[in-house]
Amino acid sequence: MTDEAAAPSAPSSPVRTAGRWLADHPAAVAGIIAVAMFAAGELLRPGFAGYGQILNVLRVAAFLGIVAAGQTLVILSGGEGVDLSVGKVATLSAIIAARTIDGGNDLMLPGLALALGACALIGLINGLGIAFLRIPPLVMTLGMIAVVQGVILIYTGGQPAGRAAPLMTDLVSGRTVFRIPGILWIWAVVAVGMVVLLRRTAFGWRVHALGTNRLASGLSGINVRRNVVAVYTLSSVLAGLGGFLLLGYTKTVFLNLADGYMLPSVAAVVIGGTTLAGGVGGYPGTVVGAIVLTVLESLLRTMQLDEAARQIVNGIVLILLLSAYGRQARLRQ
């Protein structure tokens, strides 16, 4: 380097400072992207970023966001952690709930308990297989999809029955103040719970530690296996909650109701800045990630692309977004 006439200490123009801050806060970048897409949509079709439309996007994003809450935990905990079974588990939850409740308000809570209990059992098996039998998470949870699918077919005989309780529909879709649908309040509660869990509990700190260095975690007296089992169990329970709430929205079930959340749940987590290697990230990012994915979908619909073109553009944008997050702020080696 030649003799630069730079400032004596570290050069820090406001632009560079801001750039560095953004590199450290990928969730903020995702937020900016979401706002930009709303703005772009508004230009294309006035009303896209209207109040009602924003509420609508948030409502759709809420289900993905809740399913992706468990995914956030799993990915944060590292060890190549990923839970591909969340979509199928959410579907199972909705199917069990629908059949148990079958329109009866008084059966809502038993239905919820039964559905979440079944999901917890599946998550427990995932966790035990991964922690004790050392089955790679990708393999374990992928295999679990097939197992759950089989369970669903046996349970339903191929014909899912039942429907949501009216009370569920009220809770999810009913308008509260400022026409905000109930699901957004539920999502807010889940979000606060997740943030408290990850930032303000010993369990949350241990999950981060596991994601950064499993060996050092064990040598620091953390019970690695028990925590891994807990993470996968929680993931399934949160996916089950997502499926249950989705039932409140759709009122009836199909055999593949929530299956489609499998990959978007991973994408939402990563767009939100949680690194796939684990250890760094958090739930607020996932919330923004879920919103980004939903706005993108909505924006592409607005552009009136046909289904095929929409999928291709969606895929390309995802690749661009996800690869942008591969870049980490540089640290001392």
Added chain:
Amino acid sequence: MPFLEMRDVHKRFGGVVALDGASLSAEPGELHALLGANGSGKSTLNKTLTGVVAADRAEVLLDGQPVTLRGPREAQARGISAVYQELSLVPDLSVEDNVALGVEPARFGFVDRREQRRTVRGVVERFGSAFEGRLPLDTPVAGLPPGEQQIVEICKAVARDPRILVLDEATASLHEAQVRALFEALRDLKDRGVLVIFTSHRLEEVFELCDRATVLRSGATVGTVELAAADQAEVVRMMLGRSIDRIERDRTEAPEARRVVLEVRGLITDRLRDVSFTVETGEVLGVAGLQGQGQDELLEALFGAARISSGEVRLDGKPIHPRSPRQAVRERIALIPGERAREGLFSRRPILENLTLASVGRRALPGGLLRGARERRAAGDAVRRLQIKLGRLLDPVLTLSGGNQQKVVVGRWLLTEPRVILMDDPTKGIDVGAKEELYSSMRRLADEGVAIVFHSSENLELVRLCGRVLVLFEGRVVQVLEGDQVTEDRLLEASVGVDQVPG
């Protein structure tokens, strides 16, 4: 005009200033040492030269021409090769393929195996005596002991025919014979006009090998000395900016109230054969021996991280059965592991969490809820007690220098209020200043009544700190040295099996 000239190098990482106007000037055919205390910026200066770190501001001249090094490849293209303590080898490839990786001789796009073998053999042969038995050209690197892997890494750098070879703590995992072989090869490179920049925390090595040394302190160059005309104490003074007494013994004197904390009888594991000893409150018990005689396994077994086949362990008279680190932690036993980065650090997490993790459960409210202020206070406490130098508690622990990272690992255990601390070579790869601070922390802990089992590969440390030292050889305690018997000479003799009188 010097061959290599670095001037006015500045670099900061977050809130920490790593380099603040450092400079270096060296000639071809020179063995040039880079010395400095922990966090003085040695590694950063090295990495600036090798293109791994981009300086905020720097002037680098090669042959009088200003150059900009934008990455390791560019540095390599200019003839600068580097070897670090961390290896960059592909474990499953053979030694030959690793050495040739990236510079394979090719004909029509195909690797010329015969030519490759010839050139690689030429390089590896220079280090022949560093390998046990024949040259392991076809052995997968993963099958070699750590010291030999390090030599292969050096061969890889040499095979690139560098004009400048940077060795950053490259001798840390080598044993004596390998260091000899390396030094011989380096002197040979020097004769061919190569500039070797050498960093080692072992001062004796530097004095033995190098012609000149550039001394860094707090990111700036203090001076360059002709080593033939300097003595070690003088150089250490330059590094520290203050003088230290040469060998003061920091052993704690036996107070009357001492009692046995840890009692081990007939311990047998995969690599330990019938080990028995006791440790008292306030004692620093040394564990010595040549590399790999079971020292680390002894500590791991006591910590529940290695399987015990038979034997008895008593803590305060009560038998315990350490089967997992978690149990050991519950018994208030702590282990400072030997490989800091791999076994001790949560590199991407904040300093705060690194400090509090092992003890976080005991400060939590029911349900595992944490109080932020309380965690920060606990962490701040450890920072003060160990004099950890940091920017902010929420910076990633990776932003700290090696010595301060090690203090963070120690601090994590201090917060668990241990009764017994097992230390596995805790000063490896950290330099004089940080070592001194670690020693005084150990002494203070012992004075507070903690029992410390201290394995070190540097006998001088054991002489300074331990009133009693177990010497291990092939998994057995071959000698126990006490009091005035604990000298470097006696330790060395016992380690190699001379004078085998059972303690």
